[in-house]
Structures are given as C-alpha cells and as structure tokens.
Amino acid sequence: MTFQDFNFNEHLSDGLNSMGYINPTPIQSMAIPAILQGKDLIACAQTGTGKTAAFLLPVLEKIGRNIEEKTLALILTPTRELAQQIDQQAEGLAYFTGISSIAVFGGGDGHVYEQQRRGIQNNVNIIIATPGRLIAHLTSGVLKLDQIKYLILDEADRMLDMGFSDDIMRIISYLPKQRQTLLFSATMPGRIRNLAKSVLTDPEQINIALSQPAVGIDQQIYRAHDAQKTPLLLHLLKEGAYVSTIIFASRKELVKSLYKEMKAAKINVAAFHSDLEQKEREEILLQFKNKQLPVIIGTDALSRGIDVEGIDLVINYDAPGDAEDYIHRIGRTARAETTGTAITFVNHRDERKLKSIEDLIDRKLPQHEIPPHIASIAEVRSAHVPNKNNRDRGKKKVWNKGPRNKPQ
Numbered sequence: 001m002t003f004q005d006f007n008f009n010e011h012l013s014d015g016l017n018s019m020g021y022i023n024p025t026p027i028q029s030m031a032i033p034a035i036l037q038g039k040d041l042i043a044c045a046q047t048g049t050g051k052t053a054a055f056l057l058p059v060l061e062k063i064g065r066n067i068e069e070k071t072l073a074l075i076l077t078p079t080r081e082l083a084q085q086i087d088q089q090a091e092g093l094a095y096f097t098g099i100s101s102i103a104v105f106g107g108g109d110g111h112v113y114e115q116q117r118r119g120i121q122n123n124v125n126i127i128i129a130t131p132g133r134l135i136a137h138l139t140s141g142v143l144k145l146d147q148i149k150y151l152i153l154d155e156a157d158r159m160l161d162m163g164f165s166d167d168i169m170r171i172i173s174y175l176p177k178q179r180q181t182l183l184f185s186a187t188m189p190g191r192i193r194n195l196a197k198s199v200l201t202d203p204e205q206i207n208i209a210l211s212q213p214a215v216g217i218d219q220q221i222y223r224a225h226d227a228q229k230t231p232l233l234l235h236l237l238k239e240g241a242y243v244s245t246i247i248f249a250s251r252k253e254l255v256k257s258l259y260k261e262m263k264a265a266k267i268n269v270a271a272f273h274s275d276l277e278q279k280e281r282e283e284i285l286l287q288f289k290n291k292q293l294p295v296i297i298g299t300d301a302l303s304r305g306i307d308v309e310g311i312d313l314v315i316n317y318d319a320p321g322d323a324e325d326y327i328h329r330i331g332r333t334a335r336a337e338t339t340g341t342a343i344t345f346v347n348h349r350d351e352r353k354l355k356s357i358e359d360l361i362d363r364k365l366p367q368h369e370i371p372p373h374i375a376s377i378a379e380v381r382s383a384h385v386p387n388k389n390n391r392d393r394g395k396k397k398v399w400n401k402g403p404r405n406k407p408q
Contacts (some may be wrong), residue, residue: 001029006036008061011096016057025050030206032058038180040203042196046186046328049208052089055152055182060090062124062150064097073150075176078158080105080278081285086128086154104129104137107278112147117142130170131159131167138174145174153199156185157192158300165195171236172199183390187324194237206209213361214328216339221354221367224345229317230258232374234265236343237295242313244288248295250318255297258317262295272298300325308332318345323356 002023003016024032027045034041035058045051059073077083080103087103094101102119104127120127120143123251127134137143151172153159181200185192188207196203213219224232237245249255252273259271270284270293287293289308300320311333321325326344333340344365346354358364370374 003057006032006057006059006061009064009097011098012057012060012064012093014096015093018095021053024052025054026356027206027208028054028057029037029057030208034204035059035180035182036204040200041182042200043182043184043206043208044186044188045184045206045208046324046331047307051184052086052154053093055184056090056093057154058095059126059150060097060099064094067098067125068124069123071123071127071145071149072147072309073126073152074134074145074171075126075130075147075152076131076134076159076171077154078162078164080107080130081281082155083128083130090126090128099126100124101128104133105278106133106136107132107274107276107281108325112278112393131164131171132238134171135167138171138402146176148175148179148189150180151175151199152182152184153195154184156183157187157189160191160195161300165191168195169198171265181216186328187322198251213297213327213342214340217330217333218339218341219330219365220343221365222345222370223344223347223367224370224374225347227254227379228370228374228377229345229347230261232316232345232370233258233317234262235371235374236315237262237267238265240313242341243294244291244308244311245295245313245315246311246329246332247295247315247317248320249297249299252299253317258297262297267295268293269295269297272296277315300329312340314340314342316342318367319344319346319350319353319357321353323353323360326357327360335366344383368375 003021004013008016027043027049031041031043031051031054035055043051043054045054055075063072068246075086077086083103083105087101090101102116102124104116104120116133117137120137134143138145153168159165181203183192183200184201222232233247239371249258252275255271255273257267262269270287272281272284276284284293284296285308288296291310314330314333316326320329330342331407333342354365
C-alpha cells in the first residue's frame with residue numbers, strides 16, 4: 001500500500017512527495033480511512049509509529065477541500081516541544097495547500113505571546129496547543145473556537161498524567177458539539193477510556209500493539225538503593241565512552257538536584273524541565289541534537305517530546321511507574337537500526353515495576369553488579385520503632401544492603 005491509495009488532493013500529495021512519504025505505517029493505514037469517513041476515533045499507538053501523520057493527513061485533506069479563513073482544527077498536546085514538532089510536520093505536509101497552522105504554548109516571552117495572538121486573530125486554520133496557554137488565550141477573549149470541526153487529543157495519557165484533565169474539559173466546553181474528535185494515546189488505562197466516553201461519539205477503535213524494544217538495545221539492570229544511585233550514575237558516565245546520553249528521573253525537583261551534583265562532578269550536562277524559558281529549552285535541544293551537549297536529564301515528558309537520533313545511552317535513574325513508559329524511554333536509543341545501551345536502577349520499592357517491565361517485554365533483564373566501592377555505601381532509612389516511652393521516635397536506622405537489597 002502507498003499513500004497514493006488514499007487519493008489525497010494534488011497539493012497534499014505534493015507535500016507528501018516532498019517529505020519522502022511513500023508507504024503508510026500500520027496506524028496510518030488504519031486511521032486515515034476512518035478519519036476521512038468522518039468517524040470519531042480512539043487509537044492506541046506509541047511514539048514513533050507515525051501517528052502524527054495519521055491524524056494530520058486526513059484533517060489536511062478535509063480542510064483543503066474548501067479552504068476558509070477560519071480556525072477549523074484544534075490539536076491539544078502535553079508539551080511545547082511536541083506542539084512545535086506537530087506544527088513543523090503540518091507546515092511541511094501543507095506547504096503546497098495554503099493551509100495555515102500555529103503552535104500555541106507557554107514559556108515564551110511577550111513577543112512569542114503576541115505572535116500567537118496575531119496568528120489566532122488571523123484565523124489560522126489549525127492550532128496546535130498546550131492546554132494551559134490555550135486557556136489563557138480563551139479567557140482573554142482573543143480566541144473563539146465556535147467554528148472548530150476537528151478536535152485531536154494527542155498523547156492523551158501524558159496530558160492526564162500532567163494534570164490537564166480539568167483544562168481539557170474546560171476547553172471542550174468552548175467547542176461545538178457537532179465535531180469530529182480523535183483521541184490518540186500511547187497507553188489505554190481506565191481514565192483514558194473514561195475520557196473517551198465523555199468526549200467521543202460512537203468511536204472507531206484502533207489498537208496498534210506496543211512494539212518490543214529495538215533488538216539493538218543492550219538492556220541492563222542495576223540493583224541499587226537510593227544512596228547508591230548518584231555515585232553509580234557518576235561512575236557510569238565517567239567510565240563509559242558514551243557520546244550522547246539521556247537520563248530520566250521521576251520528578252522535576254530530582255532533575256534539578258541531580259543536575260547540581262553532576263555539574264559539581266565536572267560533567268557537561270543540562271537539566272530539561274518546565275521551569276526553563278522556552279528559549280532555554282530550545283537551545284538545550286539544539287545543542288543536544290548537534291552533539292555539542294553530551295548529557296541531558298529530564299522527566300518522562302522528555303521521552304515523548306524529543307526526536308534525536310544517535311543517542312547511545314539511556315539511564316533510568318528511577319524505574320518508570322508504568323511498564324509501557326519503559327518502552328518509550330529506552331526507545332530514544334538504538335533508533336534507525338543503530339545500537340545503544342539502556343540502564344535502569346532498581347531499588348527495593350521497584351520490584352513490582354521490574355516484574356511488570358519483564359512481563360511486558362517477555363524476558364528477564366540481565367542484572368549487573370555495582371562496583372565494590374559503591375556497593376559498600378549503606379542506605380539510611382527513617383524508622384520509628386514504637387516502645388512504651390517512645391524514646392526511639394524519629395531515629396535513623398542503617399541497613400547494609402546485599403545485591404538484592406535485603407537487610408543483612
């Protein structure tokens with residue numbers, strides 16, 4: 001099957017050809033016909049399967065049949081980086097069609113906000129937005145969404161993880177009830193299905209099976225308690241000959257803390273988080289893509305908001321809470337048939353997480369011994385040992401850990 005089989009209009013086909021699109025991916029071949037038929041859609045497909053083009057192409061085709069100076073499509077996405085990526089892809093595909101688009105996101109200066117406001121006032125055809133900044137334009141009165149025909153929720157699971165549920169429903173309250181709604185999500189937990197029931201009408205359902213990690217990834221597990229993690233991280237970075245490394249941590253505060261410790265250890269690293277200005281985030285990604293910055297550390301939002309080839313090491317400082325997020329994280333390496341290494345630190349609280357990961361990928365992950373000088377570092381736990389006089393309240397108890405984190 002080729003893209004010619006969809007019978008897109010000539011101008012859209014020119015855009016496809018100029019970008020080198022020839023054969024559709026499975027999600028594209030299944031989603032595009034359903035969307036062209038006007039059906040609501042709920043699709044489960046992970047990052048890297050071509051889902052962006054799966055919803056952009058049919059929407060561009062339908063808008064291009066009768067181009068109007070109206071905002072007809074709204075795409076909601078969790079991060080500014082993903083909004084920019086979608087906008088860039090929309091610009092490329094729509095280059096010959098005359099269809100306009102704009103990315104609307106927070107974190108920029110007054111000039112960026114003003115540029116977004118002008119684009120909105122000029123009735124740009126497609127808005128790709130993060131929920132928070134879109135609401136700011138809605139409440140200012142500059143943005144009207146009463147002409148929207150197509151609503152796309154991209155990375156819906158990540159938006160809910162980031163606390164955007166109320167914002168999404170508030171935005172939807174501004175939209176016409178008669179519209180086509182498309183929901184794309186990498187995972188399909190119960191809360192996503194509940195969201196789909198509330199905003200979609202008799203949707204077509206597509207489920208692209210979660211792919212296994214690339215065969216070129218050397219997956220490794222290190223059992224390390226919290227006090228051992230940072231020394232182990234520094235050891236791996238200094239002893240390994242890695243050119244490009246991504247480190248995933250569970251929280252923004254931890255990202256900032258690790259950044260300080262790594263800088264103190266003379267490691268050239270940048271922390272990527274939501275408190276940075278947009279210009280700073282773009283500069284970090286540009287340096288990382290150009291191999292001027294060897295190490296970047298961030299949260300899970302980075303695993304879906306970055307598109308960089310040539311990453312040879314991914315370190316999960318914290319085991320991901322969802323086994324499918326493990327696939328997303330380590331999928332940043334060994335792309336385009338290259339090889340790479342994925343290392344995950346597992347502490348005593350992560351046993352169930354590790355089991356879920358191994359069940360998902362249907363294999364046991366090899367465990368590596370941590371160096372003796374790091375293994376000797378003892379974990380300090382807060383422990384309350386009740387007694388009649390409560391004399392031990394708040395005292396520290398020290399455990400020396402063996403290779404499987406059991407008290408000796």
